[in-house]
Amino acid sequence: MAFASQGDTAEKQISFTEIGDGLYAFTAEGDPNSGVIIGDDSVMIVEAQATPRLAQKVIDCVRGVTDKPISHVVLTHYHAVRVLGASAFGAEQVIMSDAARGMVMERGQEDWDSEFQRFPRLFEGHESIPGLTFPTTTFSDSMTVYLGQRKVEIKQIGRAHTAGDSVIWVPDSQTMFTGDIVEYHSACYCGDGHFEEWGGTLDAVKAYDPQSIAPGRGDALVGRDMVDAALANTRDFVDSTYNAVKPIAAKGGSLKDAWDAVRAACDPKFKDYAIYEHCLPFNVARAYDEARGIVHPRIWTAERDLEMWAQLQG
Template identity: 50%
Template structure:
């Protein structure tokens, strides 16, 4: 059987973007399973959440945002280090770029490799790739929690580290006044999970427990639509957790029986495809997901760095 087209290399059709006003001065841009992005107005400034893959792509989002506010961007908050989330940062002209301290370390350790890897996997997202001036470096980092005073009567925006999950450095952004949570890729709503740099056991237990305990009434995940209402928020967290639990069960079972990585992939695919296979990036992500979990359950504590060459090797091994 011939190998499937590599990752999202043939996914070249444009996605419909939808800008939603979630509350006074709170915005989310979703795009049919492409990376979500958001913004929160302060009294005289804006906090943006995520930066997209390139300045060209980010400028289009900012043009939409400028239809609602002309306040300058004071803070650009990055939920984690992946290239398609951060390399558009220069378009924001932000005074401060905020991320977790682990995210800054990951940029230093593997940012260049991730850039090449992700742009090859998802070329459509890399619109205007030559507009990227270089790696995006946070200028302000924190370890557990950081609060941004939005000024006036707008309340606070709380940035919080919930533990290792999608990466070692994921953070969420919480608006207590509106009970709105920007969860980044720690939660996906009707979109498959990318776990190639994940800590599956932490993510599926204590990390998601902490996300759930925040008690959001509205949640914007990394991909998929906005979850509105406690039931929908709970469903998004539950489907994320279940994806991880099934992976751990299937890959762990194959390892215990002395099976192969290929067998683990096939069994995990069979166990997930009916529920998740019709959602965005399922086929793209799963080979990388299973490869990382296989390593993790084999005692490889931190994810092996993905390179464009390693991507192809794993893809050909598992998707052919």
């Protein structure tokens, strides 16, 4: 039996939504989102897509609203579907947290091989990828970029989707680009996540009182009501997964037992979410590890993916 995502071949409809003054969310029905921040003289892109060919779709949208050069690309974490298209933008600076860069060094190639096997459609034009994406610029806690007078704050406010997650805050519009810390009607991918800390990181997002959010996947979140709904949904998804697994792990149950428990808890609420079936086995495996005290997420390799899947098939 194949991963659910290997059979997912349908083209997704792209939307390009203004979420603040000169701020846009590039979304595609649950595929990875990108963000656009237009400054006085230049443009910052948030998330680079999986390949240069897919990145070109973002560039085409940007060119529909501005001819300013793209000067910065910010990558909220290390995952292949987010970073391998970075070369297409021709930016002077590619920015990641130190922790995210460390994860590219530690597991970037394994992640690329693994994700490509799992979800081939997301790597359209993969032959155009020049290699792993490394940042030109890193930061350890926070950094500020001025696009002319426009202030952009790039921060680590907690671990969630990965250990290296960053958010991008544009104070003049009270708008945040969260990467995969927040999703909207899309499953959270938790295979490299930190379940125990994710809720606290969502609290840290909420403390900014964002008026708009560009989430990692799903529609742009415009207005407080939609922002609050997405934060609540994301929390419910992560907690429902982990709370189902903890008692299984505590009594020495198997990975398959954990899978059954998560299906029972999550299917009724989330089975219509984008990429739900794709994420589920990886989410269960990571929750099972974390509940058994494995704090540092184990590296997914193409081989490990298949071994885990075989275990779940019984």
